[in-house]
Amino acid sequence: MKVPMSARRVKDIMASKIMLVLTLAAVALIFFMVAGLYFKSRPILASQPLSELFFSSRWRPFRGEFGFLSFIMGTVWVTGVAVLIAVPLCLLTSIYLSEYANSKVREWVKPLIDILAGIPSVVFGVWGMLVVVPFIKDVVAPFAGVFSTGYSILAGGIVLAIMIFPVIIHVSLEIFRAVPQEVREASLAVGATRWQTIKHVVMRKALPGVAAAVVLGISRAFGETMAVLMVVGNVAKIPHSVLDPAYPLPALIANNYGEMMSIPLYDSALMLAALILLLVVLLFNALSKMILIRVQRSIR
Amino acid sequence: MDYQTHISVQNLNVHYGNQQVLKNITLNIPDRKITAIIGPSGCGKTTLLKSFNRLIDSVEGVKISGRVLVDDENILDPKTEVTHIRKKMGLLLQKPYPLPMSIYDNVAYGPRIHGIKNKKRLDEIVERFLKKASLWDEVKERINQPASMLSVGQQQRLCLARGLAVEPEIILGDEPTSALDPQSSQRIEQTFVELKQDYTIVIVTHILRQARRMADYVVFLYLGELIEHGPAWDIFNHPKQALTREYIKGLIS
Ligand SMILES: Nc1ncnc2c1ncn2[C@@H]1O[C@H](COP(=O)(O)OP(=O)(O)OP(=O)(O)O)[C@@H](O)[C@H]1O
Numbered sequence: 233m234k235v236p237m238s239a240r241r242v243k244d245i246m247a248s249k250i251m252l253v254l255t256l257a258a259v260a261l262i263f264f265m266v267a268g269l270y271f272k273s274r275p276i277l278a279s280q281p282l283s284e285l286f287f288s289s290r291w292r293p294f295r296g297e298f299g300f301l302s303f304i305m306g307t308v309w310v311t312g313v314a315v316l317i318a319v320p321l322c323l324l325t326s327i328y329l330s331e332y333a334n335s336k337v338r339e340w341v342k343p344l345i346d347i348l349a350g351i352p353s354v355v356f357g358v359w360g361m362l363v364v365v366p367f368i369k370d371v372v373a374p375f376a377g378v379f380s381t382g383y384s385i386l387a388g389g390i391v392l393a394i395m396i397f398p399v400i401i402h403v404s405l406e407i408f409r410a411v412p413q414e415v416r417e418a419s420l421a422v423g424a425t426r427w428q429t430i431k432h433v434v435m436r437k438a439l440p441g442v443a444a445a446v447v448l449g450i451s452r453a454f455g456e457t458m459a460v461l462m463v464v465g466n467v468a469k470i471p472h473s474v475l476d477p478a479y480p481l482p483a484l485i486a487n488n489y490g491e492m493m494s495i496p497l498y499d500s501a502l503m504l505a506a507l508i509l510l511l512v513v514l515l516f517n518a519l520s521k522m523i524l525i526r527v528q529r530s531i532r
Numbered sequence: 533m534d535y536q537t538h539i540s541v542q543n544l545n546v547h548y549g550n551q552q553v554l555k556n557i558t559l560n561i562p563d564r565k566i567t568a569i570i571g572p573s574g575c576g577k578t579t580l581l582k583s584f585n586r587l588i589d590s591v592e593g594v595k596i597s598g599r600v601l602v603d604d605e606n607i608l609d610p611k612t613e614v615t616h617i618r619k620k621m622g623l624l625l626q627k628p629y630p631l632p633m634s635i636y637d638n639v640a641y642g643p644r645i646h647g648i649k650n651k652k653r654l655d656e657i658v659e660r661f662l663k664k665a666s667l668w669d670e671v672k673e674r675i676n677q678p679a680s681m682l683s684v685g686q687q688q689r690l691c692l693a694r695g696l697a698v699e700p701e702i703i704l705g706d707e708p709t710s711a712l713d714p715q716s717s718q719r720i721e722q723t724f725v726e727l728k729q730d731y732t733i734v735i736v737t738h739i740l741r742q743a744r745r746m747a748d749y750v751v752f753l754y755l756g757e758l759i760e761h762g763p764a765w766d767i768f769n770h771p772k773q774a775l776t777r778e779y780i781k782g783l784i785s
């Protein structure tokens with residue numbers, strides 16, 4: 233007996249088809265963005281060799297010289313400082329939450345940390361200008377015996393570190409919780425202390441996953457614009473210390489796009505900067521996802 | 533005073549939250565024998581075993597009262613330092629959980645924790661206890677490979693060697709053969725029988741035939757209560773309690 237398709241089933245099929253299309257559209261979007269940026273940056277890629285673009289720090293748009301090195305170094309320094317600050321703090325936090333805190337504390341703190349991820353980055357920027365920048369100017373720089381306006385890589389790094397806390401803590405906490413309780417018991421049972429167990433067993437088992445969490449954090453840090461731009465000083469020079477100002481790539485794009493467009497090749501240069509950012513972030517994201525998938529398979 | 537066994541349990545009560553899991557257990561575990569804890573699922577066998585080395589400490593919301601004497605020391609006393617208690621007991625779990633390191637490092641883990649650094653001594657210890665767990669011949673060529681590459685049965689023997697390497701007097705096993713194939717189970721059983729000359733062994737098992745094969749002494753738990761305990765032969769042939777009789781006949785499980 234042939235049953236006519238019920239409205240229920242039609243809806244079901246349509247829903248799944250629509251979702252499929254939307255998913256494909258999202259994937260296609262990334263592809264089109266990469267293609268579009270590449271297309272737009274072709275003029276600058278044609279005008280000078282890659283080595284000149286990436287390894288020269290001469291940034292004189294009026295003379296047609298576009299050396300990205302200062303900006304690349306600015307991004308690397310700020311990201312590096314942020315990671316150096318964030319990783320130990322996040323590790324200790326997630327170890328505490330996973331291994332020492334009872335489940336009540338854990339269930340309370342987890343959402344609070346995730347809320348941190350939802351705060352608009354301008355807010356972090358303002359906080360950085362009001363608190364971090366003066367602190368560096370009045371305390372850190374005199375202590376180090378140098379002059380600084382406070383607008384520096386360190387300021388950017390601190391603000392950025394706080395912004396990537398949630399993702400690193402969240403992911404590494406999940407990894408630590410995925411380590412089976414029995415593995416801990418096996419270590420405790422031979423007379424190891426809790427800390428020895430964490431150090432020799434839990435951490436070792438969780439290491440690749442934690443690495444993935446950090447890579448994910450880095451990729452967040454890499455592209456973060458607003459908050460960093462507000463505190464980092466934006467001076468296009470290769471920095472030599474964390475108290476120097478810097479000019480990261482995202483800030484370059486945000487500050488200049490739409491303003492200096494009369495200069496030939498300028499918009500193409502900015503598109504190239506955007507392309508670099510996008511590719512690096514995609515790469516790091518893919519890398520961390522790959523590690524995470526492998527970890528989840530192997531941890532049990 | 534009469535003779536005190538290695539492990540002596542006196543009026544032990546354990547609660548998880550509001551649920552009482554062990555009810556007033558009093559029991560002496562005989563030395564240098566194999567004691568089997570039997571009983572239906574959920575009756576508190578694992579809980580009893582883990583209160584011997586205080587691994588239930590890590591369960592949230594657990595409340596314990598009573599005394600567990602190990603060598604005349606009440607290990608439930610909060611002042612008792614727990615790592616040296618645990619060092620006295622090797623533990624085998626239902627499934628083998630090798631530590632994420634090489635075969636060698638697994639066995640050397642405990643001794644290293646307790647301060648042995650001398651490479652030669654560690655080599656010696658590793659070889660001795662892998663032999664004792666009858667694993668040496670199978671792994672001596674690849675002692676530095678990750679422990680996860682061993683078969684499940686080999687892993688369980690590795691875990692035994694890891695437990696033995698801190699020179700405990702007692703071996704605890706929580707259904708140590710339940711994840712193993714019949715042949716590997718048999719090897720573990722054999723090893724246990726060999727080891728009982730030197731160690732006090734307590735195993736949890738839900739396989740009655742295994743208890744019959746191995747046990748010298750049997751403890752029967754039911755819903756958290758100690759129903760009956762005594763020499764294996766008596767329990768299996770002349771159980772005093774009706775419940776024990778029914779369980780042994782396989783009427784309750
Ligand atoms: N972490 C825990 N939190 C709360 N209740 C628990 C916990 N672990 C065990 N229980 C409960 O305590 C009781 C005894 O558990 P236990 O694991 O000691 O039983 P068992 O005899 O070992 O069972 P099995 O033969 O299934 O392993 C069970 O009712 C169980 O549901």
Ligand SMILES: [Mg+2]
Pocket residue numbers: 577578579706
């Ligand atoms: Mg159990």
